[in-house]
Amino acid sequence: MPDSSSDPLLEIADDLYALPLADFTPARDALVKEHKGDKALATAIKALRKASVAAWVVNLLVRRDPDQVDQVLAVGQALRDAQENLDAAQLREFTKQRRQLTASVTTAARRLAREEGVRTTQSVADQVEATLTAAMLEPDAAKAVRSGLLVTSLSATGLGDLDLSGAVALPEALGFSARPRPAAPVDTPDPSRRPQLHVVPDPDADAKARAAADERLAEARAVLKDAEKEHRAARRSVEKLEARTLQLQSELDELRSRIAAQEAALEEVDDELGEAEAARAEAEEAVEEARAEVEAARERRDSL
Template sequence: MPSAEPDAQPELVAAADRLYAGAVGDFTASRDSAAKAATAAGDKPLGARIKALRKPSLAAWAVNVLVRRESEQIDQVLELAASLRAAAESLDGDGLRTLTRQRRQLTAALTTTAGQLSREHGVRLTPAVADQVEGMLTAALLDPVAGDVVRSGLVVTAFSSTGVSELDVAAVCAVPEALGYRAAAVEAPGEPAPPVLHVVPDDGLRLEAAQEKVEDAVLGVAEAQEELDHLVSRNEKLQARRLQLQGEIDELRRRLAGLEDDVDAVDEEVDELEDAVAEAREILEVAEENLAETRAELEKLER
């Protein structure tokens, strides 16, 4: 098993390996206990580094469990991935599509295994978390650096990679300077001790099925609650928008009523002016007739 990089503190890597191999729910308590023990032993810097180790996300924890329980299979897959990356450079379009399909089959199978192993720990991966697990496994097949992060078993958060961009190791690996370290393999737990027989109204299979139904129902409730919250939020936004639009309509109606009043007033003035114009025209006609008569009388006198 490859060791950590030279600048990685062996005691820190060993402590991290134990912590990230444990149950996700126990991580914080186990980490704090390990930090106190290191400090009590006189190594305060080590205690501080252990205390700073981040709790893994559920998807990261599932990957950490997978690489420890399926250590040999993960090694084989990563070695195969390296060969496939080298071969991809010489493949045509059809060959690349075949290669992509094979990668998807591998990651899907490993994701299914991760889900099964998580259930052994009493944890059920939601579809969203399973997608994150598959995304990390895909990244490991595409990017050798991502492969080293996954194989370390010290993953703290989900990530993805196209195989082109550089992965921020410090953001996704608990001990980034330990890149190249391979998590210690963990054997599958032995067969559980036979249970003490009791008179119960159901057998183990029916109980397990009932537990699965409860888990499914809990997930269903959570998903339904999430959808309800989303719809309620949308409804509240739409109601607020409706009130805003109604206010704008009311304002426009007030402005329209005012404009209609202005139109009525202008109409009245127009009617009055039209009457005045007609009267002025009549006066003009009388004046013109008077002028014509006066000129005629003047012409007679001049003769």
């Protein structure tokens, strides 16, 4: 595993991607200024991309609850090892269990994000679950997730077609494990002690506040965009189903009309059949009578 202590960029990236999503850009830019004496390092820091919301949620899960992530990755490894020896029924059962596990862990990840003040839409949750599924299906995806340096969500089919280019902050991330960072405990103030306040003016306070406000606005717009996208998709689905319902209702009405017409025709045919059967019976009687007369005439002729 790469050692972040021997790679200052990895160490910096590990700290940056552990920050709240809104703090990433101002913190990164501040680090660029801090390391401006090392032009190569400053350039590399500036190139670190902000994670998507889904990637940030997965990174948060990796740092807040590494044991649960390790469990997901261990189950994925076991499934990959056993896949060749499983029959179809066992594969279906393991696939079901895998989906249940990723859904459960996704719920836990959304809860962690909510505790950090980040609301996740269903679209983001789907991307988080897809990323966890990819980590179970593909060894490289597992390494990417464990790094805690994801910048985009992952998607894999288990057929070795995963493309990780641009999915992690650094190529060195694969094989690196993010440092666990439990949530900071909430301090309970001691009412018997009066805190000593020291006001230190920050010359960049206004700029930082504007940057933070811009970041929150951008995130709110992103959430709104996702919500509007989901709403449009749901509306289109409703419209399609309503149109299909009207079409089926029309076809059903037509079929009912045809059935009514067929039932009326059937009644007419039944009546005609009854009359035809009666006429056939009369004709049969007439034939029998005619045959009897023919036989009687033949007998009379023969007797002459």
